[in-house]
Amino acid sequence: MLNLPPRISSRLNSSQFANLHTFLVAARHLSFARAAQELCLTASAVSHRISRLETALNMKLFQRLTRQVSLTDEGERIFEILQNAMGELSEALEQSSQAEVAGSIALYVRPSVAQCWLVPRLADFVERYPLVSLDLRVGNDNVDFRTRKIDLALYYANGEFPGLTSHRLMQERLAPVCSPQYAKRHGLLQSPENLRHCTTLHDSLAWDHAAFDAEWRLWAEQHNMLQALPKRTLTFDRSDLSVTAAINHAGIAIGRQQLVQTRVNRGELILPFADFSVCGHYDYYLVHPPLSTLPKRLLVFMNWLKECALQSSSVDQRDPVIN
Incomplete structure (x- = not known):
């Protein structure tokens, strides 16, 4: 529900709801220009609507700079309220009469984690929740939740996500890997x-x-192998891709x-030196905008992702590491 303070809600009428959108x-x-494109309006019309809204609310929502705009503190607050309200409304509209889980999820993932x-685990989710559509997008950049219609991101990161809500999904450990043939050719086993x-x-x-060799340096420093x-x-x-190259004997x-x-x-692949022994400061996190x-x-x-993470960890502990 749009829970605006009384002094604001009392100034809104039916014509202002279009301005709020x-x-x-x-x-x-x-x-304003990109908003105009999405709304099929002119940038001038967008500016006029927001000016009328600011007048009605008696508050400044945007700082208008030469070539860009930014939200004021009040604008950020109203934006957060509207996002929460629209999320709750969308959720209410998407539920079926039988209260089945339905709707779409836009997920942004690092390419290697997705691949x-x-x-490989998605078939289980599709079978459990056939009315949920998953839109999977991959990339190496951090997604801008404000400008991209993304619901959730899965990152390999250090856990610092200013202004966002995060949940650690699973820990990660590192070790050098190569093909058995490569290890034999270069005399790597335990050497x-x-x-x-x-x-x-x-x-x-x-x-x-990260530096291009950041992971190798992290491992080498902990093993005095620089x-x-x-x-x-x-x-x-x-x-x-680096792992695929290793499987095909290009290196370690x-x-x-x-x-x-x-x-x-x-x-x-084999681990020629030791088990996955290096724990860095980087793990897998689920990240989304703060929503009530x-x-x-x-x-x-x-919850399904967390279940998969638990299963993955239990399998890793049960299955032997081949050396």
Whole structure:
């Protein structure tokens, strides 16, 4: 419900609700021009609607700069109230008469997590919740929830998400992985000193602002192996690509246990030096805008993801690591 303070709600009439919707779109884009495109209006019409709303509410909602606009403190507050109200309304409208979980979820995921962990598990979710449509989008950038219609993001990160709500889904551990053939060819089994003769494979975008060799350095520092790191490298912008290269004997990669354990269990990869022993400061997080009430479809999906994470962890602990 739109729970505006009495002094505001008393100034609203039916004509102002269109202006409130215009404000909501403009605040999401932080652009009158982009709001005009979405609403099929002119930028001038958007500006006039918001001016009328500001007059009715007796408050300034936007700071108008030369080439952009930003929300005032009052504008941020009203924007948050409207977002919550629209979320609750959408949830109420999407429920069927039998109260079945239904609707759509737009999920943003890092490419490697989608490829190696999430997508192979989706059949179970589809079977359980046939009325929920999942729109899966991937990318290496942090999504802007304000301008993109994304409900939930799954990140590999350090847990710092200013202004957003986050839940740690599962922990991650790291270790070098390569094909059995590559390990034999380079004499790597239990001989990390031979690493200097190899090609290291890197995910150059492991996390925000990471150096191209950040994961390898994290492992090497904890094992006092910095001097053994070779100069010959191949870099990718996705962890799964570096692992695919390792499976095909191109070098040795840093494997994230949640993403490569299945490959290890199959014997496609081995851990030539040790188990997944390095715990960094980076784990998997579910992230969404702060909302007073989450839609039921989003709650069941998040709970399903947490169930998958628990199952994944129990399998990792039960299955032997092949060396």
